[in-house]
Amino acid sequence: MTAPFFERLADRIERVDSVVSVGLDADRSRLPDHLAEKDLPQWAFNRRIIDETHEHAACYKPNAAFYEDAEGWRALRETIAYAHGKDVPVLLDAKRADIGNTTRQYAQLLDEVDAITVNPYMGRDSLQPFLDREDKGVFVLCRTSNPGGADLQDLELDSGEAVYERVAALADLWNEHGNVGLVVGATAPDELESIRAQVPDLPFLVPGIGAQGGDAEAAVEHGLAELDGAGDPGDGDSSADRTSSGVGVGLVNSSRGIIFAGEDEGEAFAKTAGNAARRLKRRLNQYRNDDA
Numbered sequence: 427m428t429a430p431f432f433e434r435l436a437d438r439i440e441r442v443d444s445v446v447s448v449g450l451d452a453d454r455s456r457l458p459d460h461l462a463e464k465d466l467p468q469w470a471f472n473r474r475i476i477d478e479t480h481e482h483a484a485c486y487k488p489n490a491a492f493y494e495d496a497e498g499w500r501a502l503r504e505t506i507a508y509a510h511g512k513d514v515p516v517l518l519d520a521k522r523a524d525i526g527n528t529t530r531q532y533a534q535l536l537d538e539v540d541a542i543t544v545n546p547y548m549g550r551d552s553l554q555p556f557l558d559r560e561d562k563g564v565f566v567l568c569r570t571s572n573p574g575g576a577d578l579q580d581l582e583l584d585s586g587e588a589v590y591e592r593v594a595a596l597a598d599l600w601n602e603h604g605n606v607g608l609v610v611g612a613t614a615p616d617e618l619e620s621i622r623a624q625v626p627d628l629p630f631l632v633p634g635i636g637a638q639g640g641d642a643e644a645a646v647e648h649g650l651a652e653l654d655g656a657g658d659p660g661d662g663d664s665s666a667d668r669t670s671s672g673v674g675v676g677l678v679n680s681s682r683g684i685i686f687a688g689e690d691e692g693e694a695f696a697k698t699a700g701n702a703a704r705r706l707k708r709r710l711n712q713y714r715n716d717d718a
């Protein structure tokens with residue numbers, strides 16, 4: 427059986443000394459002109475981006491929204507295979523969930539990738555087919571980075587908790603296989619801090635730095651969890667899960683800030699993306715090292 431996702435991610439983070447998630451949001455309207463003639467321009471773009479960024483990438487995070495037509499899915503498949511060929515895990519940002527019968531179909535997306543983002547709004551049964559995939563990572567939206575993230579997620583329940591706090595508590599319960607993480611935006615640093623205190627052992631995917639202006643230091647300080655035997659099918663007692671290697675596991679994502687850093691540079695676009703990924707890695711590592 428393949429090793430559990432968070433164990434593989436911990437290895438990857440150690441190997442490349444990076445917690446950078448490179449977001450492959452290959453917006454067709456922003457691809458360089460010289461790739462327009464290619465059979466699959468998004469794939470041609472992603473391949474060049476991967477060539478230049480993989481040494482700095484803890485994972486790649488393609489957002490499904492940019493690939494949802496026949497050509498897009500073909501480009502995405504090629505991209506996933508190529509990333510895997512470079513030994514980089516792929517987290518599909520799909521934000522799925524539905525009634526059981528439907529979500530079982532959605533969960534098949536995990537056949538091709540290493541992890542996925544899911545939406546908790548419909549409750550546990552809507553996520554069960556994802557949670558059952560012990561070797562895959564399941565990142566539950568908790569406190570999102572967008573301005574409207576507060577509309578529902580900050581509402582206070584009768585118990586006094588905010589909705590996002592309830593989501594974090596539920597996700598901790600759902601973590602029977604050690605395969606659950608949370609999505610918490612870097613634009614909400616106070617919530618990042620409080621959710622980390624609430625669920626010390628869940629790795630976070632932290633988007634919202636770069637183009638959205640979130641707090642990179644808070645993303646690193648609170649986004650990483652120290653896991654032991656990360657993903658061990660276990661007893662769900664996360665307090666027992668302390669790491670042997672000590673590597674903090676989590677991901678800080680930047681999409682546009684990396685892949686379109688060289689948008690106006692023609693054929694040099696990928697090199698510039700590589701430099702942007704390296705710079706982000708170094709910046710985040712300052713905070714990781716501060717932590718140590």
Ligand SMILES: O=C(O)c1cc(=O)[nH]c(=O)n1[C@@H]1O[C@H](COP(=O)(O)O)[C@@H](O)[C@H]1O
Pocket residue numbers: 449451489519543569570571572609610611631633634635636637638679680681682683
């Ligand atoms: O689930 C996500 O990754 C996500 C959650 C969230 O709260 N905010 C957020 O921006 N994202 C995704 O992270 C990426 C951010 O892209 P950039 O703003 O270009 O770095 C996009 O793919 C978003 O869909």
